[in-house]
Amino acid sequence: MGKKIEAVFKTPSQNQVLSDCTVFGPEQAKKAAAFHRSFPEYSPTPLVELKSLARTFGVGQIFVKDESLRFSLNAFKVLGGSYCIGNYIAKQLKTDISTLTYEQITSPEIKEKLGSITFVTATDGNHGRGIAWTANRLGQKSVVYMPKGSSLERLSNIQALGAYACITEMNYDDTVRYASTHAKQNGWVLVQDTSWPGYEEIPTWIMQGYTTMAYEAHKQLAGIKPTHVILQAGVGAMSGAITGFFSSLYGKERPLIAIVEPETANCIYCTAKANDGMLHNVKGDLKTIMAGLACGEPCGIGWEILRDHADCYASIPDYVAANGMRILGNPIGKDKRVISGESGAATIGFLSEILRDPTYSGIKEKLQLDSSSRILIISTEGDTDKENYRRIVWDGICSK
Numbered sequence: 001m002g003k004k005i006e007a008v009f010k011t012p013s014q015n016q017v018l019s020d021c022t023v024f025g026p027e028q029a030k031k032a033a034a035f036h037r038s039f040p041e042y043s044p045t046p047l048v049e050l051k052s053l054a055r056t057f058g059v060g061q062i063f064v065k066d067e068s069l070r071f072s073l074n075a076f077k078v079l080g081g082s083y084c085i086g087n088y089i090a091k092q093l094k095t096d097i098s099t100l101t102y103e104q105i106t107s108p109e110i111k112e113k114l115g116s117i118t119f120v121t122a123t124d125g126n127h128g129r130g131i132a133w134t135a136n137r138l139g140q141k142s143v144v145y146m147p148k149g150s151s152l153e154r155l156s157n158i159q160a161l162g163a164y165a166c167i168t169e170m171n172y173d174d175t176v177r178y179a180s181t182h183a184k185q186n187g188w189v190l191v192q193d194t195s196w197p198g199y200e201e202i203p204t205w206i207m208q209g210y211t212t213m214a215y216e217a218h219k220q221l222a223g224i225k226p227t228h229v230i231l232q233a234g235v236g237a238m239s240g241a242i243t244g245f246f247s248s249l250y251g252k253e254r255p256l257i258a259i260v261e262p263e264t265a266n267c268i269y270c271t272a273k274a275n276d277g278m279l280h281n282v283k284g285d286l287k288t289i290m291a292g293l294a295c296g297e298p299c300g301i302g303w304e305i306l307r308d309h310a311d312c313y314a315s316i317p318d319y320v321a322a323n324g325m326r327i328l329g330n331p332i333g334k335d336k337r338v339i340s341g342e343s344g345a346a347t348i349g350f351l352s353e354i355l356r357d358p359t360y361s362g363i364k365e366k367l368q369l370d371s372s373s374r375i376l377i378i379s380t381e382g383d384t385d386k387e388n389y390r391r392i393v394w395d396g397i398c399s400k
């Protein structure tokens, strides 16, 4: 495994019929955002403009959406889990999510109508915390399985929300299969943030929930159209949803979209590189500091969008994300500080390397990054593993 950034670019074909991404477009996003707005904790997460950093990097503007402030859960993931569970309940009640608010779904009347439900999922931490939080608010149960090597801090954050949670001896993808088997055996509802043939409705709802971030960012940009959106991927559900939103919003005039993954779990990159119409999985322990991105099997729905509506697929070593954490945590001039965890900082780390290291001038050129670029990035998590955050930012582990 090389310790270098690798990137593949799509060659656009004139006559290609693109997959429909309106299911993640502005109309759907508006609906998801309206549902999230009904939560008592809701407020849009900040969109931070890093002016000094943009000057230092030689680009026009850099905007970072700071998801560490999402519902006091330190990551964006609850948007997907809550919207999915909201839709599941709406379906049980034979109504549409747009008729339901947080107050209604948490009411004793609805709880009585629904009876007792157990939601089960596999997670590196952030998604499970969102599911446990939502189930807890609904007075329902949740079971959360985590892959081998998961952080004990992330485990205890989930347990603190009343979930039964444990760390398995399997990698992420096998833990997903384990959760799915237990769901079938026990009559539990599997709320997984990845899709496979025959399991598409729930992941679509989860992805639609993520579009609240794009909807908010678009409003906060107040007429500024980004030229670039850089997104990190685990299974590619989040990046697929956000890509779908911007492609649906801007059509042919959409921003250039780059997807970033850890080199040890780069299933989207491998799938794009092979370009043979098949999904390409990565096996093994998927060891990386970017725990949220340690997934070896792409989400089918996410990949369809990324295949047709993204431009660049990159694979990065761990030190790139570690640098990203240090950059956002130690701002220049009057820039605001953003506390960004390992998975959250992967994209700013990628941008920094591409712009500052001449080795990557070819990638910089293909990405058309210059002084007129307006770049949107999402810091998808804060310091969800505080001890590791300090080890990286203070003690300098994981350096170039």
Ligand SMILES: Cc1ncc(COP(=O)(O)O)c(C=O)c1O
Binding pocket: 075, 076, 077, 124, 126, 127, 193, 232, 233, 234, 235, 236, 237, 238, 239, 291, 292, 293, 295, 343, 344, 380, 381
């Ligand atoms: C902090 C963080 N960022 C990004 C992602 C990637 O999302 P996806 O698996 O949908 O690609 C995750 C997934 O768990 C995550 O926890």
